Amino acid sequence: MVEDADVVVAGAGHNSLITACYLAKAGYRCLVLEANPIPGGGAVTEELLAPGYAIDTCATGHTLLCTNPVLADDELGIVAGDDLAYVDPDPVAHVAFPDGGHFTMTLDREQTVAEFGRFSAADARAYERLLDDYAEVAPIFARAQHTPSGMGPPLDQLLAEHPKGRVWQRRRMLSAWDVIRTEFESKEARSFLMWMAFQTFQALDVPGTGVLASSIVAGRQRRSWSVLRGGTGRLTQALAAYIERHGGEVRCNQPVRRLLVDGGRCTGVETESGEQFRASRAVVSTIHVVHLMDMVPPGTWPEELEYAVRTYDVGIPGFGIYILSDLPPEFATPAGPVTAVSAGTVGWPEDVLKLGFDLRHGRFVDEVPWLLVATPTLADPGRAPQGHHTVKILSPQVYDLPAGPAGWPEAKEAHAKRQLEYLRRFTPGFTDEHFLASLVKAPPDIEATNRHMVHGTFHGGDRGVAQSGPGRPAPGWAGHRMPLEGLYQTGATTNPGGSITGVPGRNAARVILTDFGIDPATVLCAGGGSAGAAGSPQGPAA
């Protein structure tokens, strides 16, 4: 069967859905084809373990998306229209150290400064300096991120024009560890900041991660780890509904296996069932670039793109434990138990550095140098029956065990048990008797439920210097236009990478609208769009 749409979108992650929404807003009919039974990719909420318990299978924190104009300015009207409400949890984070000490970050800046002061007066001052320094350049980093490559001055130039930009030109080439160790002296402050900076599973001594030491913590200090009331999946539902309200469609169980190429132009896609879907204007892909390579006839891609993808670092995979419990993980402290939506444990700096080193070199890590313990029900109790909680425990890990990925079904339960035993050193009451159900996912399980998460990685690829900005996914092809006319790439393999930011999605829309001859400013804005931009409610002529 031949389907027609103005734009065919392969994959329904939040980024590609955002791209489709803006195109739909401009009057284009979008057909989104998703491999999975439900749309959303990493932005889904499911009753994974029992009815009535809404679990964010992947992402929970949306801090970065909240600053994207798609929500901040409600450019699609979904915040008001679909009642998307965010909770900013306080405390922001609570982290336990190997010696039983801890660090609690709160939304009250002065209180967090005082927390640094418990370990070192110099570190308390350093933290204030870090926030103030970053605040001066944050708009520059935001502007660069929200501008597709090639459509505005590069980040380096913007920094060079700022009075303090040279420090940041250097800092962004340093590693997060370089920045943390030069600014902070106590091992507690360093470890806490490393726990924060490791949230995107970037090894912290890799050049090009320097800004992470400031950007993540500054975002959290401003608005915490923002959690969408009702679960992350509500975002996806709102985006999909927007597309359908604007004449488009989101069709699930449609894995795309190849791109249709006619006369050097991408004209559609073919799914694994052999069905073909043709697009009159463009094809948008959020297929991982590693998979994209095999989806066209040989010789289609330029050699430099093939080289970049052959050398592409897919990043550090993740391991997850999902638990339903009748109490939250309560961290014991001298002042009494502490709970936090975003909590965890962290080793000393050398442990976290070794973790990154081991994982980058493919060594299975059976110790517990870094854990994120997410309990969104603390701030959003409606996700579970009264008094009950959904807990997600995440850590970085390798894809291959010494005997290969096939060993995971057996090894994962033992690894989860080790992690829970370690966690109980700090949360003694969080015991098996309180668990109603649990599920463990090793990296191959994560990959099996989302082919975009190659090897069970969360963020579409490493974000070191080689794969950032104009290098993502490949030098020359970072502007969302692929070297095949009519094909556009978005999602975590494009700049600025993974996480729930919506930035690759909005940037791709800006590029596509420009190529369609529409001023993006008339669509990427509050109100606007539709007939005004595209010329006709059915969409413009091809």
Ligand SMILES: Cc1cc2nc3c(=O)[nH]c(=O)nc-3n(C[C@H](O)[C@H](O)[C@H](O)COP(=O)(O)OP(=O)(O)OC[C@H]3O[C@@H](n4cnc5c(N)ncnc54)[C@H](O)[C@@H]3O)c2cc1C
């Ligand atoms: C356990 C876990 C926890 C996480 N926690 C957070 C968090 O709290 N905060 C945060 O910011 N980030 C978090 N992340 C990362 C975040 O989920 C991802 O970086 C983000 O979802 C990437 O969004 P995306 O739109 O680029 O792609 P994805 O969300 O990966 O979506 C891509 C979609 O494309 C589909 N697809 C791929 N190939 C094809 C094909 N050939 N045919 C059809 N469909 C296809 C996939 O099925 C998928 O639905 C987490 C990830 C995981 C796994």
